[in-house]
Amino acid sequence: MFKEFKIDHLDTFPQKLETLLDRQRAKIDEITKNSETSYEKILKPMQDMDEELGLFFTPLSHLNSVMNSDETQKAYESSIPLLSKFSSEIAQNEALFHKLEKIRAEDEEAKTVVRNEVRDFVLSGAKLPKDKKKRMEEINLHLSELSNSFSQNLLNATNVYELIIEDPKDVQGMPQTDIDAATEKLEGKTIYKFTLQIPSYMAYMTYGPNREYRKELYKAYNTRAPENAEVIDQILALKQEKARLLGFENYAKYALETRDANTEEEVLGFLDTLADAALPQAKEELEELKAYAKKTDGIDDLASYDVGYYSEKLKKEKFDFDDTMTKPYFEQEKVLNGMLDIVSELFDVTFKTANVPTWHACVKPFDIYENGELSGRIYFDLEARKEKRGGAWMNDWETHFTDSKGMPHLASAFVVCNFSPKIENAPSLLRHDDVVTLFHEMGHAIHHLFGKCHERAVSGINGVAWDVVEFPSQFLENFAYEAAILKRFGFHYETGEPISGELMRKIKETKNFQAALGILRQVEFSLFDFKLHQKLYQGEKVQALLDSIRDRTSLLRPPSYNKFQHGFAHIFAGGYAAGYYSYKWAEVLSADAFFECLDEKEGFNKERAKGYKEIILANGGAKEMSELYKEWLGRKPEVNSLIKLYEIA
Incomplete structure (x- = not known):
């Protein structure tokens, strides 16, 4: 099968x-x-x-x-x-x-x-005429090669860097699990090794007490793969040429032909609206952080490499909370099994462990059953390792459809994350952010796995407009903040003690801590991406564009050496070129749908979720998402739901 x-x-x-x-x-x-x-x-x-x-x-x-x-x-x-x-x-x-x-x-x-x-x-x-078709073929081939080069350059640069710390005081106060993960023996001496792999990098940037080491790590991370500057120039030039060949003024107009959004003005207006809504609160959030860093450590010049560290300390003081408090309660295996139980109840399916070949010992495969019949398969690969690229993603493999001989096919998918691996004296433990990530990727997976179309080209995630692809993932991740959901799998990995109501309340309270600054950051990335594809930028003009956007969106200016674009794999090695705005665009749908399906006591409204599964998920790309949404709820999604989700005044 x-x-x-x-x-x-x-x-x-x-x-x-x-x-x-x-x-x-x-x-x-x-x-x-x-x-x-x-x-x-x-x-x-x-x-x-x-x-x-x-x-x-x-x-x-x-x-x-x-x-x-x-x-x-x-x-x-x-x-x-x-x-x-x-x-x-x-x-052609x-x-x-x-x-x-x-x-x-x-x-x-x-x-x-x-x-x-x-x-x-x-x-x-x-x-196109024959000569232009030939050129289009050359462009597509070169773009594929450049995309792979960008990704490989980034992976190589990530793997080559190590920060060796010898003095224990420079890791003092960090979560013990992060210290354990960094601890190595070198010539009989204990050292602490931090890398640019996300779990290691984020551990020190969030909890590392030595400001100079944070600065060093930050600089290493944000100056990775300088050779990608040339790759970016080539990618942008080829995409602009491709758009012009097809009669479009720019690549952004070309990209919108297959999107839910209709015009450049609509996208930029949407992003400007979000920026305007977030800006006043974001300024207050930054001033609060600056004041805290000055009061705590006498820092007069809060820098980008300080933000994660002092934000975590401020959050802990303000809410008496930090992510280390949740980590002992979220053992990877329990979280995974708990999430599968929740998805089972929410959508009337059953997951059973599958005894099938995988690519690594830590991979967990499951078969999915609906009404007692096999309906899909999912593989989870959740732990970071050196030979694995960073980030988290869902990858579809098989698709639900009926072939030309009338034979039914079932869907399968991979969910990949980079969580801290288990070590000798502790299992793999997840921060709450990791739990949210897992729910997010599972949302993508069920969009594909629950597709019921008989035509492959529109089944599952196939044929779905790029700027609404994130809707089901963001929808599911919102449930990872609800107490009724967290208590199902939140148990201390050593004592078995259930996660307390107070801790779950704090998780929800802190969800929107510095939310406005977070929105501005996403708007910055989205504006940079979209404007970058509205006309041809080359060389220093790429940085100049980013700087001009940061004049509005970056209230704390990054250092001049920060070359964020060299690591912006979403648009240069992924499918998000002129489409990074999709995350926020889809979030309007996800926020609105979430509030429709939310039941604060039970965690979810099964009747509403049934409609979501049978109309939104089952139909994949067979209809426009706006049409499916109206069929489900009888109305359009409300933008105010997104403002409500972030609790922005």
Whole structure:
């Protein structure tokens, strides 16, 4: 039923991929040359091929992210040009495009597939003359290679740095689990090693008492991969050229063709509205932090590398709370099992441990059942390791659909995080922020896994507008702050004592601590990304644009050496170019939906959640999200729900 996760020979993977692609080329050639014009004879087999290719290639791309090695990197880098060439060939296949234009589907899902396919062909250059099609193919190939270079440069720079601390007083006051994770023996002497891996980096930036070491770590993190400056210039130039080839003034206009937002003005107006709402409260939050740092340690020049440290101390003093207080109560295994229980109750499904091959010993696979029948599979890979890229993400693998032979297929997905790994004397323990991250990625996963469409191209997360993709993830993460949810899995890892009502109250109270500063930071990233793609910026002009945005959004100016853009993988190595605003755009939907489904006593309203599952999640990309939302609640989402979520006056 499900594909087994394995790659037999990395050294021959590109050759096997080429063989598969040649087979698909022959099938596409057959489709374009025959006299058939029906949906079932054209787009059904093409979706079968999409699934076949995904099943073959996804394990390598996934492995390259979670078990990175010279072998995976070599195989991946050799495969990217093959895929890019194949993709370009299809996108520029005039005979196929003209066939698609003639298809008249009867089924609503099929109509959406046809409409999207025709649109995507046009956006891929199907109507361009031959010489411009050739250039489009070259651009797409180069962009794929540059994206991988950006990511690899960042990973290499992250892995090469180590901060060695010898004096115990320079880790004094840090959570013991973070100290234990950093402790090593070197020539018989105890040392503390901190890296740019997120768990290690954030541990010292949040709790590390030595200001000079925080400064050193911060500088190392924010000056990583300077070679990415050249990569960025090339990416931006190619994206601008691509947009112009297709008749768009800029890449932002091109990107909006497949988004929920309609115009550049609509996006920028939305971001400006958020900035205006957050600015007054953000100024108050920063002044409070500056005053606290001065009162506590006589700091007159609060710097960027101080913010995490003093914010954590202020939060602890103000609320008598810090994240270390929650960490002993959130043992990774209990949190995972508790979350699965909650999702089971909320959406009427069951998770059972699956005895199947995985890529690492810490990976936990589960089969999903609905009404007693197998409906999906999910893999959790939650602990940080050196060969794994940073961050957290969901990766879809198999898709729920019905193939051209009438055979049903079930969905599967991977949830990947970088939580502190278990050590000799303690299990893997999560900060509450980690719990939120896990819920977030699970929200993405169930969006894919609960899809019920019979057309692959719109099932699960397929065909969903990029700026609403974050809606289901943000929706689910909001529940991770509710006491009725936390008490289900919050037990002290040593004593078994349940998490107290007071601690759960403090988690919720502190949720919006410095929320306005947080919104401004996200608006800064979003404005930078969107404006960066409205015209061509090169060299120092990229930094100048970021600086101009920071004039408004960055109330505490970062040091001049901070080259944030060199690590902005979301837009240069991911799919968020001209789309980082999506996080906030989707959050309007998620906040509104959350308040609809919230029951403060039980944690959730099962009846409302049933509609959310059967309308929003089940329909994937078969309809516009605005249409699905109105079908669910009979109204549009309310922007005020986002303001309410952040408790901004």
